Amino acid sequence: xxxxxxxxxxxxxxxxxxxxxxxxxxxxxxxxxxxxxxxxxxxxxxxxxxxxxxxxxxxxxxxxxxxxxxxxxxxxxxxxxxxxxxxxxxxxxxxxxxxxxxxxxxxxxxxxxxxxxxxxxxxxxxxxxxxxxxxxxxxxxxxxxxxxxxxxxxxxxxxxxxxxxxxxxxxxxxxxxxxxxxxxxxxxxxxxxxxxxxxxxxxxxxxxxxxxxxxxxxxxxxxxxxxxxxxxxxxxxxxxxxxxxxxxxxxxxxxxxxxxxxxxxxxxxxxxxxxxxxxxxxxxxxxxxxxxxxxxxxxxxxxxxxxxxxxxxxxxxxxxxxxxxxxxxxxxxxxxxxxxxxxxxxxxxxxxxxxxxxxxxxxxxxxxxxxxxxxxxxxxxxxxxxxxxxxxxxxxxxxxxxxxxxxxxxxxxxxxxxxxxxxxxxxxxxxxxxxxxxxxxxxxxxxxxxxxxxxxxxxxxxxxxxxxxxxxxxxxxxxxxxxxxxxxxxxxxxxxxxxxxxxxxxxxxxxxxxxxxxxxxxxxxxxxxxxxxxxxxxxxxxxxxxxxxxxxxxxxxxxxxxxxxxxxxxxxxxxxxxxxxxxxxxxxxxxxxxxxxxxxxxxx
Numbered sequence: 051x052x053x054x055x056x057x058x059x060x061x062x063x064x065x066x067x068x069x070x071x072x073x074x075x076x077x078x079x080x081x082x083x084x085x086x087x088x089x090x091x092x093x094x095x096x097x098x099x100x101x102x103x104x105x106x107x108x109x110x111x112x113x114x115x116x117x118x119x120x121x122x123x124x125x126x127x128x129x130x131x132x133x134x135x136x137x138x139x140x141x142x143x144x145x146x147x148x149x150x151x152x153x154x155x156x157x158x159x160x161x162x163x164x165x166x167x168x169x170x171x172x173x174x175x176x177x178x179x180x181x182x183x184x185x186x187x188x189x190x191x192x193x194x195x196x197x198x199x200x201x202x203x204x205x206x207x208x209x210x211x212x213x214x215x216x217x218x219x220x221x222x223x224x225x226x227x228x229x230x231x232x233x234x235x236x237x238x239x240x241x242x243x244x245x246x247x248x249x250x251x252x253x254x255x256x257x258x259x260x261x262x263x264x265x266x267x268x269x270x271x272x273x274x275x276x277x278x279x280x281x282x283x284x285x286x287x288x289x290x291x292x293x294x295x296x297x298x299x300x301x302x303x304x305x306x307x308x309x310x311x312x313x314x315x316x317x318x319x320x321x322x323x324x325x326x327x328x329x330x331x332x333x334x335x336x337x338x339x340x341x342x343x344x345x346x347x348x349x350x351x352x353x354x355x356x357x358x359x360x361x362x363x364x365x366x367x368x369x370x371x372x373x374x375x376x377x378x379x380x381x382x383x384x385x386x387x388x389x390x391x392x393x394x395x396x397x398x399x400x401x402x403x404x405x406x407x408x409x410x411x412x413x414x415x416x417x418x419x420x421x422x423x424x425x426x427x428x429x430x431x432x433x434x435x436x437x438x439x440x441x442x443x444x445x446x447x448x449x450x451x452x453x454x455x456x457x458x459x460x461x462x463x464x465x466x467x468x469x470x471x472x473x474x475x476x477x478x479x480x481x482x483x484x485x486x487x488x489x490x491x492x493x494x495x496x497x498x499x500x501x502x503x504x505x506x507x508x509x510x511x512x513x514x515x516x517x518x519x520x521x522x523x524x525x526x527x528x529x530x531x532x533x534x535x536x537x538x539x540x541x542x543x544x545x546x547x548x549x550x551x552x553x554x555x556x557x558x559x560x561x562x563x564x565x566x567x568x569x570x571x572x573x574x575x576x577x578x579x580x581x582x583x584x585x586x587x588x589x590x591x592x593x594x595x596x597x598x599x600x601x602x603x604x605x606x607x608x609x610x611x612x613x614x615x616x617x618x619x620x621x622x623x624x625x626x627x628x629x630x631x632x633x634x635x636x637x638x639x640x641x642x643x644x645x646x647x648x649x650x651x652x653x654x
Contacts, residue, residue, distance in 0.1 A: 054246040054319045056273065057239060058122040058138055058170075060161045061147035061177075070147060070177065070216040071123055073232050074112055075308070109271070109321055111305040114236045120305060120321050138164055139258050140273040140321055143171040143243035146193070150176050150184035150213075150225070152455075153192045163200045172197070172209045173242050175235065179225040180215040186225045210238050246319025252338035253277035253285070255322075256345045257330055260388070266301070266325045268388070270336070273321045275345065279336070280315045287327060288335040288344035296339060300326025353394055353407035354448040354493055354517055357414055357616075358431035359383065360403040362626055364635060365540060365566040370628040371427030376402035379428055386417060393417070407436065409517070411497065415613045422627050429624040431637075433616055435493045438520050446520040448493040453486070454503065456511040461485040463506040471495030472524040491515075492524050498617040530620060533579040535572035536636060537565045543584040549602040551582055558634070559584070560607045568639025570623060573608075581641055622651040 059071065111120045122137050138144070144165045148154050154162075165172065174193055176186045190211055197207055212235050214221030215228075222229035254276040261269040279285075281302050287295045303310035303323040316322040324336065333347040361367075361376050368374050373382070383395045383404055394407040408414040411433060418430060438446045452473065456464050458480075464487060465475055473491035480486070491499075496515060503511050535555050545561035557572040565571055565584065574580055610618060615625050615632055622644070626633045638644040 053117045054120065055117060055239060055243045056120045056122070056140055056142045056246055056319070056321065057145055057243055058141035058143075058165070059145045059147060060165060070175070070232075071110065071121060073216050073219050074119075074121065074236070075110060076219075109305045110308055111321075112307070115240065117240055118320070119236070119239060122321075137258065138168055138170065139256065141165075141170055142246055143173065143239075145173050145175055145239070147175045147177050148189055148193060149181075150179045150186045150189055151181050153185075153189040154196050162196070166197065166200050166202045166206060169203075169206075171243060172202075172206060173235075173238055174209050174211045175221070176211065176213050176225065177216055179213050180218055186213055210242050212238055248318045249276040250318075251276050252341065252343070253279050253283075253336070254338075254343060254345060255279060255324070255336040257332055257334050257336065260330075260332065261323065267328060268330070270324045270327050270330055270334075271321070272324075272336070274316050274318050276318055277338075278315050278317050279322065279324070281313075284339050286337050286339045286342040287330055288337055288342050289331065290333075290347070292344075294342050295329070297327045297336070299324055353392060353409055353436060355410055355414065355433050355435055356405055356407045357433050358398075358403060359406050360400075360429050360431075360624070362427040362429050362628065364429070364569075364626050364633070364639075366564070366626075366628075366633075367427060370630045371422075372425035374427045378426065380404065382421060382424075382426060390417070410493075411613055411616060415616060418616075418627055419612055422629050425629055427626075427628045429626050429635075430616065431624055432619050432621050433497055435497075437523070445523040447523050449490055449518050449521045449524075450493055450496060450515045451518050452489040452491045452496065452513065452515040454489075454511055454513050455481060455484045455486055456503075456507050457483070458485050460507040460510070461487060464503055464511060467499065467502050467506060468495070471499060471527050490518065492527070493517075495527050498530065501614050501617065530618070531577055533574040533577055534570045534620075534623070534634075534636075535574050536579055536581045536641075537567060537569045537571050538581045538583045539585050540564075540566040541585040543571070544587050545602045545604060546588040547582075547584045547586040548604055550586075551584065552605060554580065554582065556605065557607050558610070561604065566635075566639070568636045568641075568644075570634040570636065620651075622648075 109120060109122055111118055113119070120140075122141055138161075144162070146162060162172070174190070176189055178184065179186055194207065197209075212221050213223070213225035214232065214235070216232075218228070219232060220229045221232040221235040223234065253274065255272045255274045257270040257272045259271040261271060279299065279302060281299055283299050285297050285299060287297045289295060301324075302313050302316050303325075304313050304316055304320055305322075310323055313322075327336070335344045337343050359379065361379055362371070362374060373379070379402070383406060387393050387395055392409045392413065396405040396407070398405055406414065406417070408417070414433065418428070421428065435448055440446060452468065454464050454468075461478070465478075468487075468489050468491060469475065471491060472495050473489040475487065475489055477488035478485065500513055503513060532555070535551070535557070541564070543559050543561055543563050543565055548557060548559075548561060555572050555574040559565060559571045571582075571584060610632070612627070612632065615634060619625050619634055622637055624635055624637055626635055636644055638647055
């Protein structure tokens with residue numbers, strides 16, 4: 051029996067988790083001397099690399115002193131909580147990584163709370179001690195207080211602390227004395243994290259994650275909790291509602307380095323991938339065929355937000371995408387629910403509209419961005435938060451904890467913006483040369499808040515938030531005040547007409563861009579929507595008028611990111627998303643039809 055350690059790495063976005071995993075991989079000499087590899091080995095999809103965040107949890111394993119260490123990389127963002135809960139089920143301990151300056155952030159708190167509830171043993175790694183004005187001792191105290199507040203046991207509070215810099219590739223017991231490598235951390239893992247227990251008996255494995263291969267179909271991934279799994283064995287699959295299904299294991303693979311290795315059997319405590327089980331779901335138990343026993347299913351936090359997804363029916367439909375029909379959209383959304391646990395899809399009364407429920411704006415925007423890169427065209431409506439009702443019929447809404455670190459001179463503006471949106475200031479304290487603010491704010495209030503805060507603080511605010519609970523409805527929140535500039539005709543926008551209309555507001559388009567009737571091409575500087583003509587060309591004559599032929603000077607257009615667009619649109623608008631472009635449009639393109647249907651949106 052080989053000794054196995056299963057450890058999950060928890061950290062806030064951008065605290066150096068994936069870089070640390072890189073260094074552990076290098077230290078264990080997985081790569082041959084002549085093999086080339088880049089940084090951020092685990093963030094292997096384009097979106098993860100561009101945003102610098104982990105979205106999908108991944109497994110790697112390294113061998114150190116004849117012990118196999120399975121490392122599970124967890125997402126740091128609470129929008130991907132569905133990933134986190136399943137993943138922690140596979141671990142015996144957690145490695146909590148915090149930045150030596152920033153300390154424990156709200157997202158870290160979210161995942162750490164889940165880990166402590168499961169009784170996992172923590173190791174604290176204080177990273178980035180090479181940063182200027184870092185404060186490792188204070189951060190150590192903060193983390194101890196945080197674990198105490200989260201209800202950690204005495205054994206969990208007696209955690210070892212490792213200091214170092216993943217970027218420079220060292221870890222040690224003292225932050226002022228750099229070592230040569232990260233072996234001190236690996237030794238601490240072997241000493242602190244308990245070895246995976248070898249439980250004898252009939253085999254049991256809970257499916258906690260899945261993979262997909264074009265050759266073998268869906269692959270179930272999980273940890274063997276009891277007994278030994280053997281290739282070719284006849285087993286049973288315990289599904290929802292006590293349904294038992296007979297299955298056969300076609301192939302078994304364990305994680306070796308960055309890849310997987312085919313094996314004949316997998317012992318208790320190891321993490322493995324099983325092929326040959328077709329119809330399974332996350333949370334199902336692979337168990338003995340004669341006397342099947344199910345493991346209690348994984349509870350995943352409920353979605354807090356919904357968006358309407360519909361086919362693209364704008365005049366420019368089908369110009370850029372490959373997948374444009376309702377069948378394409380339906381198949382893709384239901385395929386996503388197979389591996390994205392916290393996502394739910396519901397049909398509506400119309401064949402080409404679907405309600406998609408997720409954990410937050412980021413969760414939904416990652417799905418939309420992935421789909422547009424795959425060649426899909428679609429339209430989405432304004433994000434809506436989900437309400438619940440208590441037994442007395444009172445409306446409850448999701449409330450989040452919002453943390454903002456901001457320079458002192460602009461802290462007042464942030465407090466004003468948050469309190470306008472029913473935010474309640476709980477904590478205000480200095481942190482280095484920044485002000486640390488903590489609010490409780492309804493999820494509705496967060497929609498569109500980030501761009502306003504960044505504008506008010508000249509881009510210097512750092513904002514994070516996490517779901518807290520459902521609480522009584524806090525009342526109406528002021529929405530976007532300014533109306534829209536809407537295109538009157540279809541065609542190419544001219545510099546002449548944009549120049550003449552600049553006093554009416556700001557534009558989202560530039561001269562030469564193709565627009566269509568009903569497209570939102572700018573923001574009006576008053577509260578009402580107006581229809582404008584941006585296709586007018588200058589009347590050319592052979593007479594020159596002195597003074598009227600001055601050069602056209604146009605302010606640069608405003609460009610939105612996907613999340614900003616999703617937060618910007620109103621109830622009567624759609625965001626059209628294609629592989630190459632994003633446009634905001636009115637749901638009813640025709641002006642007369644808009645007026646006739648105005649009452650629908652006022653009632654919402």
